[in-house]
Amino acid sequence: MLSSLCRIVPLGVILGVGCASPQLMVATFVPTRPGVVTATHVNVTGNWLAAVSMNDGTFRRSYFDLVQRGDTITGTVRTTQFFFDIVESAWDSTGFTIVGAMKDGGSVRRQEWHGRLVGDSLHLVAIRRPAPGTPATPTPAVTNASAASVAATPARPQPELVAYRVPPGEGAMPAKIPPPARHLVRDNGIARTPAMGWNSWNKFAGRVTDADVRAMADAMASNGMREAGYVYVNIDDTWEGDKRDSLGNITTNSKFPDMKALADYIHSKGLKLGIYSSPGPTTCAGYIGSYGHEAQDAKTFADWGIDYLKYDWCGARMLYRDDEMPAVYQVMGDALLATGRPILYSLCQYGRQDVWKWGADVGGNSWRTTGDIRDTWESMANIGFRQDVLAPYAKPGHFNDPDMLEIGNGGMTNEEYRTHMSLWAMLAAPLLAGNDLRTMSLEVLGILTNKEVIRVDQDPLGKQGTRAWASPDSASVRQEIWTRPLANGAYAVAAFNRGPDSARVTIDFAALNIDTHGATVRDLWAHRKVRVRDNRYTTTIPSHGVVMLRVDR
Ligand code: GLA
Numbered sequence: 193m194l195s196s197l198c199r200i201v202p203l204g205v206i207l208g209v210g211c212a213s214p215q216l217m218v219a220t221f222v223p224t225r226p227g228v229v230t231a232t233h234v235n236v237t238g239n240w241l242a243a244v245s246m247n248d249g250t251f252r253r254s255y256f257d258l259v260q261r262g263d264t265i266t267g268t269v270r271t272t273q274f275f276f277d278i279v280e281s282a283w284d285s286t287g288f289t290i291v292g293a294m295k296d297g298g299s300v301r302r303q304e305w306h307g308r309l310v311g312d313s314l315h316l317v318a319i320r321r322p323a324p325g326t327p328a329t330p331t332p333a334v335t336n337a338s339a340a341s342v343a344a345t346p347a348r349p350q351p352e353l354v355a356y357r358v359p360p361g362e363g364a365m366p367a368k369i370p371p372p373a374r375h376l377v378r379d380n381g382i383a384r385t386p387a388m389g390w391n392s393w394n395k396f397a398g399r400v401t402d403a404d405v406r407a408m409a410d411a412m413a414s415n416g417m418r419e420a421g422y423v424y425v426n427i428d429d430t431w432e433g434d435k436r437d438s439l440g441n442i443t444t445n446s447k448f449p450d451m452k453a454l455a456d457y458i459h460s461k462g463l464k465l466g467i468y469s470s471p472g473p474t475t476c477a478g479y480i481g482s483y484g485h486e487a488q489d490a491k492t493f494a495d496w497g498i499d500y501l502k503y504d505w506c507g508a509r510m511l512y513r514d515d516e517m518p519a520v521y522q523v524m525g526d527a528l529l530a531t532g533r534p535i536l537y538s539l540c541q542y543g544r545q546d547v548w549k550w551g552a553d554v555g556g557n558s559w560r561t562t563g564d565i566r567d568t569w570e571s572m573a574n575i576g577f578r579q580d581v582l583a584p585y586a587k588p589g590h591f592n593d594p595d596m597l598e599i600g601n602g603g604m605t606n607e608e609y610r611t612h613m614s615l616w617a618m619l620a621a622p623l624l625a626g627n628d629l630r631t632m633s634l635e636v637l638g639i640l641t642n643k644e645v646i647r648v649d650q651d652p653l654g655k656q657g658t659r660a661w662a663s664p665d666s667a668s669v670r671q672e673i674w675t676r677p678l679a680n681g682a683y684a685v686a687a688f689n690r691g692p693d694s695a696r697v698t699i700d701f702a703a704l705n706i707d708t709h710g711a712t713v714r715d716l717w718a719h720r721k722v723r724v725r726d727n728r729y730t731t732t733i734p735s736h737g738v739v740m741l742r743v744d745r
Contacts, residue, residue: 235260236288236307239360240314242353246398249446250434252478255363256307256316256355258290265290269305272478273470273506275365276303289319297514297544312357318350366473368511369484371519377526377555382534384588385650387500387558387622389424389466390417391596394567394626398430398477401447402454411629413461420641421650424500424536425458426466426624432479442469442480442489455497466500466536467493471520472507481507486527494531501528505541517541518550525555538593538622548585548592558593558622565595567603569736573690576615577672580659586620588654593622600627600636607737609639610717611688614738617649618657618674618686644716645740648684653677657684660704671697671733675704678742684716686740689733698730699741706743716740 237260243251254271258278265281269292276292279302283289287308294301304319390408392400409425412418431451433443444451451467458465469489470481482489482503493501503524505517512520521539528535539551539559551559561582562575575594582592597616599609616623625640632640657676665671669691676684683706689695701708701724708724715722717740722729731739 234309236265236309236314238357239362240355241358241363242314242316242355244353246430246434246445248430250432250479253363253434254316254353254355255358256305256314257360257363268292269303270363270365270510273472273474273476273509274301274303275510276301294509296509314355316353316355318353320350365510366484371512371516372523374519374522374553376553377522378529379552379589380529380534380537380555380557382589383536383557383591385652385654386591386620387424387536387538387624388421388646388650389426389464389500389624390422390629391426391428391466391502391624391626393428394565394596394598394601395628397428400427400430402449405454406457408629409458409461409463412463415629415637416641417625417629417637418462420643421646422623422625422640423462424464424466424624426468426500426502428468428502429475429477429504430479431467432469432475434479436480436485440485440488442482442485442492445479451496451498459497464499465497466502466538467496467498468502468504469524470504470507471512471524472505472510474507474510476504476506482524483507483511486523487530490524490527490531490535493528493535494533498533498535500536500538502538502540505544514545517545517547518554521551521556522554529555540593548582551585552587552590557589558591560593560595562594565598567598567601569604569608572598572604572608572612572615573736576612576619577659577688577690579619579621579656580674583656583658586654586656588652591620591622591654592656594619596622596624596626597640598626599639600625600632605736606635606639607734609636611736611738613639613642613645614686614717614740615674615688617645617740618676618684620649620651620654620656620676623649642716644714644719644742648676648678648716648740648742651676651678651682651684653679657686665691669693669695671695673697673699673704675706681745683743684740685743686738687731687733688738689735692735694732694734694737696730696732697739698728699739701727701729701743707745708743710745712744714742714744716742 236258240256242254246252256269258265258267263283267278269276274294276294278290279293280291289306292303305316307314307316405427412422431444431448433445437443455465472481473483475481528537536557537555539556542563543561547559565571565575579594586592599612655677657674659672660675661673663671672688674686687697687699708727713722713724733739
């Protein structure tokens with residue numbers, strides 16, 4: 193229930209919830225010069241709540257805690273994963289504009305709202321604009337795809353929020369819990385090879401339900417994916433409630449009525465269940481996070497039978513600096529170990545703070561190295577081909593994670609999806625399918641379940657591949673050859689054609705320091721042996737395609 197529920201006003205999908213205050217002021221705009229309006233008789237001072245129904249029994253709450261002096265509005269805005277200080281305000285004939293700013297890692301995030309008082313409610317529209325001065329690539333080693341896409345977004349208005357006054361202090365940020373002193377979290381002994389499974393986010397985002405998750409498990413258990421190694425069925429954000437219960441336990445929303453029953457079902461299929469939370473008070477989508485309840489939540493997850501936790505920074509940015517990330521992640525690393533249940537710990541903080549240098553020390557089995565992937569060639573290639581420098585940090589139990597697979601989601605060709613699969617295998621990356629497993633084509637299923645490529649990804653040596661050669665051409669017609677050392681002296685060699693036309697590429701094994709004399713060389717997509725002459729192999733690779741070989745001695 194909403195703590196300050198006085199009314200719910202349906203406005204399409206948006207519900208305004210709150211209490212009218214007796215000292216409400218009347219909105220009277222007084223023109224002083226033509227076209228200019230002052231706020232003389234309007235005062236928007238107060239704590240305003242806009243609560244939007246998520247159609248799962250929860251509300252996404254945004255608090256506008258405003259202080260107006262004359263025409264100047266100051267205060268704070270708290271919404272989903274963000275907490276802004278209001279740094280600018282202005283009035284015009286239609287109402288006011290406020291600009292919030294929030295320090296987020298090395299950059300300042302800005303958000304603008306336009307507001308107007310209508311009776312006893314405040315109507316607010318967020319204006320999306322690229323933040324001036326926000327770097328499109330916040331991490332030096334890898335591209336932050338989501339930041340780049342935000343920067344490319346022109347200003348566009350969002351749906352109108354309707355806010356009502358609530359008591360002062362409601363929705364206030366919790367006090368900051370000081371991060372603990374650092375120590376090494378013991379290795380949990382799992383994920384000796386990169387995780388394989390499915391995750392709900394790329395296809396279902398906030399719409400995922402218990403029924404979807406069961407259906408994906410059914411598909412994985414019957415279409416050959418489980419036998420190919422896909423074992424984790426991972427629920428991403430939006431399974432949570434928006435309030436804890438009276439004992440402080442994390443709750444589910446109406447899309448996930450019984451998490452323990454769901455886990456039992458997944459386990460009955462010979463699969464494992466993954467879940468998602470945040471070290472912050474809220475998740476990226478604005479649901480409850482594990483902040484201040486880490487041990488309690490870890491125990492709840494273990495009691496439910498959870499096998500995998502994706503732990504996403506988002507809401508923690510409201511309270512913590514980036515340099516506090518390792519200590520903050522350590523808290524959940526310890527909490528998971530303390531449950532005694534093997535739970536794979538997957539860090540998700542977009543590759544900030546050089547996570548590859550400390551991810552293993554806080555108990556992480558994998559750590560995201562980039563912003564969010566999208567289902568486009570550019571996004572996938574920008575992420576995948578930039579992972580080279582991170583190779584030294586991958587090892588059994590602890591892997592770089594360039595984000596989940598987009599294979600089968602429709603934004604790339606199957607040629608490009610083969611490249612996606614091959615590149616992720618060369619990178620020893622987690623293979624988490626992100627498509628609808630019920631409706632994919634046989635060709636997509638074949639890409640996801642190519643056992644020879646999966647065998648490279650899952651190689652027990654756990655070494656990540658690196659770029660061995662790149663053509664001197666401009667980036668748009670680039671060809672690259674990557675190599676990955678495998679167990680027993682074997683190698684994987686992948687030749688990629690990033691250019692717009694098919695290209696003839698010669699793999700010169702001598703230049704790659706790989707001796708093919710007496711070795712077996714297989715093409716892992718054609719599933720046949722290839723003939724290597726004079727330690728060289730020449731082949732034609734389609735645009736955005738790949739030839740992937742395995743050399744066994
Ligand atoms: C972040 C993560 C995504 C996904 C969403 C969920 O953007 O990087 O992978 O988990 O949050 O809100």
